[in-house]
Amino acid sequence: MPTHILQVNQLYRRFGDVQAVNGISFSVAAGTCFGLLGPNGAGKTTTIEILEGVKQADDGEVMFEGKPRTSEYAKMIGIQFQHTALQDFLTVRESLDLFAALYPNPRSVDELIQLCALEDFIDRDNRKLSGGQKQRLLLAIALINQPKLVFLDEPTTGLDPQARRHFWSLIRSIKAQGTTIILTTHYMDEAEQLCDEIAIVDRGEIIASGSPSQLLNAHFEGAIISLPDADDLQAVFADVTKTETGADYISSDVAGDLAKLQAKGISLDGLLVKHPNLEDLFLKLTGHSLRA
């Protein structure tokens, strides 16, 4: 029994002049949530669609449970696409019935209704669903064949904060049932909340990977001291990063460093001390912001 449900070796994919995926490799342990994190256009969707079998790689291999993928693969995975639509004029229940009929051993519709919280709009026309409701229906369709592995491509993009949090709780309960999840996102809070392991992707390459806490510990020690005026920080410390709102210094001794600033008579108005998050890490690694 291999511990890795999916192994990805040296994937390459080019579109015209753009090398969308440039030698991506990683492994996903069974029962975990793996996140591909990166800005728009980083190659996340192309990578995940190669893994789903929807797109072909120019080069590289994808192993499912230690073996190359077969035609049975489609029956064992579930997919929630970033851009997809369902047929108009069908209700949520009819859509579930339709997709249930396409698989040999589907989950019952009642179970899906409960799992994805669909009961409030189960008889509503697909066209009349809100963004969050539509994503929950698409999630239910992705889970309809009781998949071992589920792909979620930016599942919460465009949702309001409440709908996102609701969606996260659904994903946690799916993971609790033992389903492996691979998701892409450009929200670092989403990756921190949901993922056991993440790979940060930029320009078709993985620039860092590990668990969120491992990554942060490896690249940051202590906390970030932030002041609105970069010159104030630079007067005391050498390694200062300029940001949109001022400047950051990564401090391993917050109390001592604050004392140094005060000793120099520097005003602490607008001071911010925070724990570094994945966005700070991304900024540190690439020099450009995640949402750019």
Place this chain on the structure above:
Amino acid sequence: MKAFWAIFKARNIEFWRDRATLGWNLMFPVLLIIGFAFMFNNDDKVQYHVGWVGNSDDRAQFLDTTSLRYVDFIEYEDLEAALEKLRYHRVDLVVMPGDLSIQYWLNDDSPSGYITEQLVRSNLLVTAEAASVTGEPIRYLDWVAPGILGMNMMFSCLFGVGYVIVRYRKNGVLKRFQATPVTPFMFLSAQVASRLLVVLFITTSIFTAMALLFDFIIKGNAAALLLIAALAAMSMISLGLLVSARSGSEELAGGLLNLITWPMMLLSGVWFSLEGAAPAIQWAANIFPLTHALSAARSVMLDGGSLVDIAPSLITLFVMTLVFLGIAARLFKWGDN
């Protein structure tokens, strides 16, 4: 098979609930046929038509044309063609001049045939020998009705399949199906079956209602008409699949579909017979499935054609279906990249 029925059912529900499209599909041909019925209802005869076999310039040798009024002469080279028109009341009398006599035919079922006969006889300069044919009149309505239904079927098949599949590809419905174990063949055959059901249902309902309302001439077998309709729909649905095999652009697909439907509507004999058209046009019209469907349908309805008579048309439609479907299946892609 479960998957096939599920996709088939979903597409039927979608069509049925889309009331605007459904209404248009039902009302458009009905309005056209009713419109034609009123337009051509004006049967007041101001003129009598005599079919003249041969050159009618020398008719003064046989008739006192100066006192013969309200008679229009139409030349025919071939006696059979002229008699055919007489049977359908397109002309009132057919005259074939001999050396020093004429031979004429009239339709026993036509009141104006009797009047025309009297007009001609009273002005004869030579001896005449009479013969008769029989036949119910064929109105333009009888002739054009299969054309209008066929045209409606053409639009429904080509746009209803071609446009819809391109839209599915563009908005990601196809991508969602691609991620399931469903094969393109199964998905497409469910689409074909659904549209076939829709088209046959609509065409049969309209045809039945119109036939009762306007008392269409149906000399042949109604089942043969249904067979023609089914084969015609299959061939045009397959053509729609061919158009939509790859494109994800509704504009491109719409343009292609118009490029196919407009020439087909004008050249396949929907509105007027191609008998008198240039041979090149008649030859070119054969590439359209609708041409074969309409000639078969009119043969059955108006001439009482049997399955043997229409076999060449049926075989052509069947072969077209296989060819279009084969190419479409080879070209088909779920995504547009």
